[in-house]
Amino acid sequence: MTTPDQPHQVTNVPRTEPVSDRDTEYHAILHKFTRQDTYSPVFIDSADACHFVDVDGQTYLDAFSQSWYAVAGHGCTSITDAISAQAHNLASIHAGRFSTEPRRALARRLLEKLPDSFRRVYFAANGSDAVEASLKTARLVTGRQGVLSFSGSYHGASMAAMSVTGLAYCRQGFGDPVPGTTFVPYPYCYRCPLGLSYPDCGLACTSLVEQAVLTQGPESIAAIIAEPVQAVGGVVVPPPGYWQRIAEIANRYGIWLIFDEIVTAFGRCGSWFAFERFDTVPNVVTLGKGLTSGYQPLSAAVFDEPADNALAGVPFYHGMTFQGHAVACAAALANLDVLEAQSLIERADQLGSQMYGRLTELKARHPCVGDVRGLGAMWGIEIVQDAATRRPFSAGEPFHDPAGHPTDPASWASEQLLRVHRVHIGSAVNILNLAPPLIFTSDDIDQAFTALSAVLAQVDSYCT
Numbered sequence: 001m002t003t004p005d006q007p008h009q010v011t012n013v014p015r016t017e018p019v020s021d022r023d024t025e026y027h028a029i030l031h032k033f034t035r036q037d038t039y040s041p042v043f044i045d046s047a048d049a050c051h052f053v054d055v056d057g058q059t060y061l062d063a064f065s066q067s068w069y070a071v072a073g074h075g076c077t078s079i080t081d082a083i084s085a086q087a088h089n090l091a092s093i094h095a096g097r098f099s100t101e102p103r104r105a106l107a108r109r110l111l112e113k114l115p116d117s118f119r120r121v122y123f124a125a126n127g128s129d130a131v132e133a134s135l136k137t138a139r140l141v142t143g144r145q146g147v148l149s150f151s152g153s154y155h156g157a158s159m160a161a162m163s164v165t166g167l168a169y170c171r172q173g174f175g176d177p178v179p180g181t182t183f184v185p186y187p188y189c190y191r192c193p194l195g196l197s198y199p200d201c202g203l204a205c206t207s208l209v210e211q212a213v214l215t216q217g218p219e220s221i222a223a224i225i226a227e228p229v230q231a232v233g234g235v236v237v238p239p240p241g242y243w244q245r246i247a248e249i250a251n252r253y254g255i256w257l258i259f260d261e262i263v264t265a266f267g268r269c270g271s272w273f274a275f276e277r278f279d280t281v282p283n284v285v286t287l288g289k290g291l292t293s294g295y296q297p298l299s300a301a302v303f304d305e306p307a308d309n310a311l312a313g314v315p316f317y318h319g320m321t322f323q324g325h326a327v328a329c330a331a332a333l334a335n336l337d338v339l340e341a342q343s344l345i346e347r348a349d350q351l352g353s354q355m356y357g358r359l360t361e362l363k364a365r366h367p368c369v370g371d372v373r374g375l376g377a378m379w380g381i382e383i384v385q386d387a388a389t390r391r392p393f394s395a396g397e398p399f400h401d402p403a404g405h406p407t408d409p410a411s412w413a414s415e416q417l418l419r420v421h422r423v424h425i426g427s428a429v430n431i432l433n434l435a436p437p438l439i440f441t442s443d444d445i446d447q448a449f450t451a452l453s454a455v456l457a458q459v460d461s462y463c464t
Helices: 021-028 077-089 101-113 127-142 159-163 206-216 242-252 274-278 305-311 326-341 344-365 409-419 442-460
Strands: 044-048 051-054 059-062 118-124 146-150 181-184 221-226 256-261 284-287 299-304 369-375 378-383 426-428 431-434
Touching: 059 442, 077 326, 101 118, 101 299, 101 326, 118 127, 118 305, 127 159, 127 221, 127 256, 127 284, 127 299, 127 305, 146 206, 181 206, 206 221, 206 242, 221 242, 242 256, 242 274, 256 274, 299 305, 326 344, 344 369, 344 378, 344 442, 378 409, 378 442, 409 426, 409 431, 409 442
Parallel strands: 146 181, 146 221, 221 256, 256 284
Antiparallel strands: 044 051, 051 059, 118 299, 284 299, 369 378, 378 431, 426 431
């Protein structure tokens, strides 16, 4: 098996005497979602369209929108010009006491795009903040404490958001979670928790949700929180009819349905909001990432009319210093202009058709590809050791990271793609994630899939 290009080797020197700027970076910053002693960054200098360039002049194809968010691509001058103009006019003003035109205009713009049932927008700085606001508000309004969430879900890194995240490794080592969360299986048809097949199953998995509600007691559950299409957990697309059934259950027992659309909104799934693809309207929707295409940190939680009415006479002691930041709101408005002017929401479906064709070819060609699935410009490739039995690779073998530590096949493959083929994608244990900017071209698709095939061929040698 080919070993990825060796990363920059950090010199083990005291923090007070860095040998180079790269060593300073290594020693001075606490890096997210990684071991600190093996972190090996690629230093990026610039980006444009669907590519970014490192400080050594190497160009990389961004087939993951960095982390799902660069839906409009990099280097969009209309967005950066809007940021500059707003910063020159009014960079920041405290949102708790004052209002700004960009914030007002963005709230109105979002409400115009959402169904009429939505009434009020809470702005925050990142996805975790928006999830925190939605959970706290559900508790405040319903007077209940419990939350139902799904296995394999990802909702953020703050304590409450982490506590409703169904990926156990995201909670590892951080102590007891916020109490009150019950996890139920996500509708993962490739690995059905009930061993059934759609459509003959009759959506039996929805009964697991109602059973959990009844076991915990409907009067104790404030909300069901879910990604309409699971992102980090493997780009898992629920079968038709699933979310309608869950919405019926939530409505029957007076439980809020919160859709976490931090990843899936703004064209990622081929529509403005993913819930539109499932004919289901939640009580709350959280938004982020594609809201500004990453040009500024901004998120939102949008509440429906019953929640708005319930909040009218209730003190809302929740907020963040930079929520509704004027410059971030100006970036979001310019980003929405780009998505509309370039018809990028519609473009996502075209990308989906092109990518699905290439993915089915990969599956037919490579024994290690067990499943391909997705929606719009959001796709997952599930790697298995035995396609016939769907058996995944065992943890840690035979793959190792550049430092020699055991790793999972998807992390190994994504590292190969980045270091050897200069293609950036996402990964999660056994899943390779593709989520390119919505301006991805046919040439970009060719480059990405040529590299993917080369790396998957290496993984094939370990299949049984």
